[in-house]
Amino acid sequence: MANEEFKTLQIVHSDSEAGVFHIYLNRPAQRNSLTLDFFSELPRALDLLDGRRGAAAIVLAGRGPHFCAGIDLSTLAAITGGGGRSDPGRERERLRRQILSLQAAISAVERCRRPVIAAVHGACIGGGVDLATACDLRYCSEDAFFSVKEVDLALAADLGTLQRLPAIVGHGNAAEMALTARKVPAAEARAMGLVSAVFPSRQEMDTAVMAIAKDLAAKSPLAVAGTKAVLLRNRDLTVDQSLDxxxxxxxxxxxxxxxxxxxxxxxxxxxxxxxxx
Known part of the structure; x- marks a missing residue:
């Protein structure tokens, strides 16, 4: 689990006694924008922690002044720039498989049995919102803001925000965020339920989130994993089906x-x- 294995992430064993780990987005000079390396590394990092017997809770955070500025534009260009195929059908099939692969990397947050807490500060834009909405719990500092930015790049958000955000903040709020791409400040994010609490500073958020993670880590791991699994399954079932x-x-x-x-x-x-x- 050495950090040199990762180009875009850093794993820190934050509390060895409690079993709390941090996964840091670790490209601060690029505002933690997401590259193709990130999309291959995040599932690997989560699998490592999910399979580690001493891991009980994970905090997802960002190094530097921002949580995540979204997908790196050079990465976006590489994905959409074409694979050199003359057949448009084959080129579009390639692009579809690429998008599905990126989606799976974000969904790995949900597949992880351990509870994953997003600790957001600064900018949380585009792919950053995809990441945050895939987490089980979300908290932020007062300087945080959220923007579903894809529409301004002539895209429909396709990595999970349009699927997960409505269940968190309601259809109307999600539609307004996705169609306008405006910046939603921390206080408004709290009011609509996107985050569970807002803290005056990043330091105070980090302290509070660590306490929450340690509390989760002290609970029955079977109960925590089961609660996470059932909550996620509820999205696809009626009440009667979910009860069953x-x-x-x-x-x-x-x-x-x-x-x-x-x-x-x-x-x-x-x-x-x-x-x-």
Whole structure:
């Protein structure tokens, strides 16, 4: 897991006792804009942490003054510039596969069993919004702003924002953000539910988010992973279907050492201690 393996990311074991890790977008001079390397590295980083027994919670943040300025324009040009094929059908099929690959990299945040918390400061533009909306929890500092910028680049946002944002802020708010591409300041983002809290400074946000991550890491990893899985599955199901899904999930996961430990700890009025997942 050495950081030299990554060109665009840095993994930091923030609290070895609690099992909290940070994944930092690590191109501060480029405002953490997203390159093709990023889209191959993010799923790999998440897989490493998902498979690491000591990992219990992940914070996604950015180095430098901004969280993420969106997809790197040179990367966008490389993707759309053509693959040298004379057949337009084959060229468009290539482009579709490229887009699906980029989408899968963002969706890797959801596929990770560990809870992923977005800690946003400064600019969160375009692909940055894709990333943030794929996270389980979102927090920001007062200097943060959010912009679904793709329409200004003659694009429809295609990496997940148009699919995830409406469920977070409502259809009307999502449509207004996506069609106008305007900057949404932190206070407004909080009011519409895009973030759960706004902190006066980045330092205060980092401290608070670390406390939240440590609290999540102390909970039953089976319960946290199950809650994440069921919440995500709910998007595609009716209420009755989702109730059936969670019944099936709990019938396979409910009877565990974690349940016995949680119950005993409640009776003994102490904090429970759970085995790593």
């Amino acid at each position: 899904y969670v019944a099936t999930w709990n019938s396979s996961m409910l009877i565990s050492d974690d349940l016995a430990e949680a119950t005993t700890a409640q009776i003994q009025k102490r904090k429970p201690t759970f085995a790593k997942l």
